[in-house]
Amino acid sequence: MNIAAKNLIDRRARLLGPNVSTFYEEPVHIVRGEGVWVWDAEGNKFLDCYNNVPHVGHCHPKVVEAICQQAGTLNTHTRYLHEGILDYVEALTDTFADPLNTAIMTCTGSEANDIALRMARGITGNTGVIATDHTYHGNTMAVSQLSCTNPPPDRWDNVAFVPAPDSYRPLGGEPGMAHAQAFAAEVEKAIADLKARGHGLAAMIICPYFANEGFPTLEKGWLQPAIDAVRKAGGIVIADEVQPGFGRLGTDFWGHQKAGFLPDVVTMGKPMANGHPVGGVVTSMDIMSAFRKNFRYFNTFGGNPVSAAAAHATLKVVQEEGLMENARTVGDYARDGLRRLAETHACIGDVRGSGLFFGAEMVLDRETRAPATAFTKKIANAMRQKGVLLNFLGIHYNALKIRPPLPFTKEQADILLERLDEALHETPLEP
């Protein structure tokens, strides 16, 4: 590591405290970004195959222009009337099926999920919540209770966890709808557990793409048995679209549309305004009214004119530049490339994903499917050294996580594949 980076790490420890994590053994000191490229302080160029926050590309000129124009005109809050939030919410809710046509704008996805939990409480009168045992929904005190990847020290008794779906090693051994039924049975067990603890079911909250769980390959309708169990118990379904939303999956604008179900509440965050702090909750008027009646809520910065302008510009760019379509074609192309790599690299156990959110699960042995966790981490670090930023996640932390800004091209996918081929050749496959 160079001295300048070492100095920054020391300053971080002094000013921000311990355990403030960075990516990679040699953290990257990024100073500039443009499209799918970023540059470090020494002028090295990196292909960004990881960041979903700069959804339409780092520093997209139309988003930057919208922010600058509105920041120089007015920034205030929703206790005054302003058209910006209304125009945006209209455009945003147009991407959803009825009755999902009202919204709250927040500053983060965490705030959005924090509200969604209260919406579930408001509409059902119940308190129990189901999540998977390998998820993360955000950082507030309440929302962090849903986390098994970043668990809180005290666990509230109103949360029950179900095993994260794993299409490569399906629960019960059978893939497809048998797996779906096995998952639904776990949801029913969780409902009974919550009931035994005195909690009626308020909600099941899931990422409809199961992103942190390693984005298993699940057919459309796979979630229906679990959703039926939730609704039968009086609960609602919250779709956390922070990761799969806004066209990233290529085939559908939202993860729940790809999964083939209609959630009661949808939450969103990271890519919503290309990095400007914006999150949101979309739901039906019934649920919104139940929330607004039971909880007084105001968010000073939420839906302010600059945030609304940034979010609206981002949405327009996705739609006008055909970025969902691009995600589909380039994502398909890149996955084909990964499958070709699998022909020469036995460590690639499974290639999966949708649009520009995909990866490959690394295994020590294709027969046993034993996760190559340490190896996967080495690959991510090796790629960083080769100028390609990606990462890893999943139940066993052995799935490469490839999730570039949406203007990613086939030529850039070729760079990714070429460097990955090298890294896989150069890195010994060890447990």
Added chain:
Amino acid sequence: MNIAAKNLIDRRARLLGPNVSTFYEEPVHIVRGEGVWVWDAEGNKFLDCYNNVPHVGHCHPKVVEAICQQAGTLNTHTRYLHEGILDYVEALTDTFADPLNTAIMTCTGSEANDIALRMARGITGNTGVIATDHTYHGNTMAVSQLSCTNPPPDRWDNVAFVPAPDSYRPLGGEPGMAHAQAFAAEVEKAIADLKARGHGLAAMIICPYFANEGFPTLEKGWLQPAIDAVRKAGGIVIADEVQPGFGRLGTDFWGHQKAGFLPDVVTMGKPMANGHPVGGVVTSMDIMSAFRKNFRYFNTFGGNPVSAAAAHATLKVVQEEGLMENARTVGDYARDGLRRLAETHACIGDVRGSGLFFGAEMVLDRETRAPATAFTKKIANAMRQKGVLLNFLGIHYNALKIRPPLPFTKEQADILLERLDEALHETPLEP
């Protein structure tokens, strides 16, 4: 109300749901802001005597420039190294006494208070929290538990409330340190109540200026007996500086400095980046380490390069343009003016405040001090019609709340005073 405003209100109800509050009987549709002035859609100009979020003035060119410059260069998160957050945290913590020298950047004051509660839990091992019975600390599920002004439907049993300090009607009847002792006795009672419910004391959280409580006039050191009681019980003190911070009080950069005590944790928000969604928590390395050890925390947008640039530019403007000094001199001048108005308007029972956060308590009768709540609301609405934006708050909602952007001038204070004189003459003093 004009048709355009009515249409916007209808669109809000349809897109945002019910109970999304606006200010004033005739809500203002602001489209442009500059310094302490805002303009509505019809070109009417308003003197902004209310908004603390545009702390250094609406659309301050240096803050806008910092946002534009950084938004066009790079916006990413703290898992990469970046100097922006470090330079800002260094400058920010320089405004605090030791050992308050580490920080977490968040997106909102609510997120900051949500963290502060977990810091208290982490360092003390206790769960009980004390707040006043007329406060508001934010909108997350956990933080909304501290609110009596926006109460949640289910109240957790780890929160105890103490009567909000009222210097105009002091607890026990005596002002000054007798009042302080009476307040401390209430804190001791709350500690005992929490203990009886099984909660050791984690923290007392207060706005050191008691802004929502109606900013009572309290001498330096007034809080010491209460703080002593908190510390004796093993708790920490959290100062919520969302409203008084960043020089607004004129005499001191932070409310706790004016109040004469050193908190363990300080939270901040609204004015921090002049409207860009930024909040923060400042504390000692001991408490930060206890938090970081007990709770894994990452905030995607928190401390991103654009947020850090906006916050840093705002801090620099406060410091380089002498805005704290301006708050002191113009605030003193405006309060003198209010006292002169009190000579002709018997409804003004008490003039108080500090720097550019001040007001006057409206009473039906100076002898009984009976609050003129309905009248105060009428005055706020009358002032809006006269082109001056202000509002009201306090235990009885009868204190005018005057809190303009810091570049407010004596000439602008004269406009405020002149219009207020008119409104007080024109509005009948009725219960």
